[in-house]
Amino acid sequence: MADQLGKKRQVKDAVRENLREYIVTYVFLALSVLFVILSGRTLQDIFSQLMGRLTRNLFIVLSLIIPIIAGMGINFAITIGAMAAQVGLMLAINWDLQGFTGLLAAAGITLPLAAFFGFLIGSLLNKMKGQETIGSLILGYFANGAYQLLFLFIFGKVIPLSSKVTIVGASGVANTLNLMGGGLYMALDKIWQVPFDVCLYVVSGVILAASITLFLLKKMSRKRFIILASVSVIFSALVAFVPAVGTMVGTTTVPIFVFLLVGLLCLFNVVIMRTRLGQKFRAVGQSRTVANAAGINVNRVRVIAIMISTVLAGWGQIIFIQNLGTLQTYSAHEMVGLYAGASILVGGASLNRATNTQAIVGTLLFHLLFVVSQDAGKTLFGNANVGEFFRVFVAYGVIAVALVMHTWRANMARAKKSTLQA
């Protein structure tokens, strides 16, 4: 009897804990469902748009994870990585490099540029420990100024460019660069496209097989096995046997190559945590003082974390732009940090803890709201602009709430510690 009561309390505590951790995610989920209903759009339409947005954004959001684990908060300076990528893309168009080669060249240019900028960002953030979130935000703004200077007054004047990226009579690089001409548009997406249902069956099959093997080899807990196996079976069954769900995913295709890249990045995020470098990230993230005492070069580890993040974000921006088809030279990078940061926080990450799952779930929810908010605003207030403003508000609001909750908790923990000491 007592045992049962204890168990009940345990479950209750676990639920409460889970609620507290993921309250933002649940509120967001409820909001998204409400908005989907209010928007009055067909699920099929929403689903295909959402798939496009996932293709574009997942990689960038995943690039935020390592700095979070290293205790540097949300690296809003990934905008600088995006700027490096735009330099690469601009040059690729300028040199008339075609298709996949062009994107590869852009990625190749991004790598050293973004790594160098990452080094600078990391070094600067080391001088403002504890203020990295705001520091990286303002650094992003600052870099935007330098970027405008480069694109308006140096490219095309000091560094000559071809007529592909400039406009006669105007200074600097053109406002909009078109990727359709050189065949850069969807060069990654088009490599291998598979209908969503086929893709789902294959992935489910692989997951099912893998989890059964691992379970039989006793490398996976029973709980985890049941969750993975049932999720893959249920989703496949839903698509295969429920006609409504079937039509929803109907015409949507999945750009396999991009998702392979995303998968590789997830794997990278997991694997690197098992290396010595990953252990250092974690140690520095938990406590700089302890890590320092253990002989870790804290500053160096933090710089490496930012460098990796900046390069990955740059590559993410290339994936983003090739999917979009046009590069808004002077504004494409501006919102990158805001939307990626809001996405990962919506998924339940905090300023010192983040996982791949949180990043993926967060991107899904955040962009679901993005897709439907305009129409929902129209239904609710008769004005699509309200929905437009609402999604910007949500992006800022989510970050504000996450920051408030994080600081609040940290301050409470510190207060508790000091009363204990006293």
Added chain:
Amino acid sequence: MKKRTTSQLAVSALLILIALALAAAGAWGLAARGGQEASDNLLRMRNYAVLRTASGAIIEETVLQAKRDARDVGRDKGLSRNDITVLMDEQGAIAQAAAEERYQTFDNLDTQALSLAVENLESAMSRYTALETREKAAYADEWLAQQEALEAAQAASGEEALSAETQAVSEDAMMAATQTRVDYSGFVPSAELSLLEEGLTPSYDAMYDVLAAALPDLRPEMREDLRPSLLEVVQGGNSPFVQEYDNYASRGAQGVLEGAEARNMIIARQAGNLIVLAVGFVIFALTVYYYKALKRSLGMPRLVISLFFILLCVMAALYNINVPGMISTVLWRTGMYGVLALAMLPGIQAGISLNMGMTVGIIAGLISTLIALEMNMVGWGSFFFSVIVGILLAIPIGLVYGKLLNRLKGSEMTVSTYVGFSFVSLFSIAWMLLPFNNPKLTWALGSGLRVMHNMGDSFGQILDRFLAFDILGVHVPTGLLLFFLLCCLLMWVFTRSRPGNAMVAAGANPRFAGAAGVNVDKMRIIGTTISTVIAAVGIIVYSQSFGFMQLYNGPRQMGFVAASAILIGGATVSRAKVSHVIIGTFLFQGVLALGIQVANAAIQEGGLSEVMRILISNGIILYALTQSGGESRG
């Protein structure tokens, strides 16, 4: 430790030497302007400019003819349109080169006759222009008076100028609009002036005849065609050296001068600029010499920005930018942004570092102004109504906001930035939905408030105009500056009072203040509330001065502007004084206002000043963050 290094001494000595050389050259140039040699050279340049202008017309003609011929040839051969264009350009270029070669020297020219004819024409022109200037000035006065009367009548009848309403306004555009242009289309010359104008013709004809003798290729109809441009070259009157030189030089007249002559003339032309440069070099040398002392007393960023400011002043002088107009702009902008920058002060003093969330106060100020506009209030009443309602709205917001910040010690700046951003976007939704009905405020179609609101018919520029006066061409917005200084004074008095003292103590060293019996949390709330209230007043002052109120994303970056200003003034994220606000706003706005004009003069493209604003504003905040000693705030 040595006070100065050898290299420092060497560099400053070198700079002083350069400055001395420049100053000497400049002084020599100034002296040379009045000399016989210079005036002789100018006369030669003038004659040559006349010849060049006349021959230029022939060259143009020849080139056109060559192109026409090429086109006909191309058509006969049946070439494609593109090929014809290429051929025409080719032939045109060849003809141009040949003609230029041909008119390099003028062999059968009667130099003396030309000099005499030009001299004659000039004296005729002088008489004419002197009278014309006088008559036009009289006309302009009359025209302006008429215009004012017209405006007054319009204002009385309640009609507003539609153009101002529909055009999008930016701050840069506003500055140009302050100078009105006189419309001379209604100008009628007097009988005396007409007589003088007619008198020009014989002198002109005499000169043209000399030219025609020298240039047999001049066709008869060119006599009339060339008249305006030739008259412009001769100009007449006793225009200053620089203007005269530029006039001739723009027609390629330097070609007549050789070697040392040309160099001396250029030095004479640039004498003023050389002296300005010399002053710049002296300042630069002094900075290098006193580098350490300056760095200690000003701090690195303020030193850099002050130097930048001086550099801009030197460049402004080089580009002949209107100095009084510039000072007027800087004064105006200082008053406009000053109160907003002051809002940062109590936040820093109370220990919440940079209050980027002052936008919540700005929103309160916008709401109160909107209420005043909705009720069609006008004049001082509407201004004071907005200020008072704004303060009343800002107080509760500030209290709640201060309580929130008390639970977030250590990350106030990060959180307040995002709270401010969210508040701005939340109110973007509110602007769409709030029940304002005045058609002046809402979109003509659909619902929601407009983005820009003209303050012209409520309290636009009411402070700026109060007791405003012009001195030496500088427009001083007395009321605006007085209001700003009054706010600063009030703030200063407050920090000297008992609660103000406690607030500063709580901000400077919370632990010590707490031990001394100060309620630190309460003091932080007071500081935050005052900051919010000043922000509300600040945006009202800004809107009235700017002449327009901006909703939606307008106020988002205001916190950054205010933060940059106070940091440039020498504040840190934990220590600030009233003087930092005044100096900082003046320097920051001075650099921006000057920067816009210098950038526009240097390269004819927009955008550079905006880039500069982004770099300075965010750079200074970054610097302040690196100085805040991150570790202790961990």
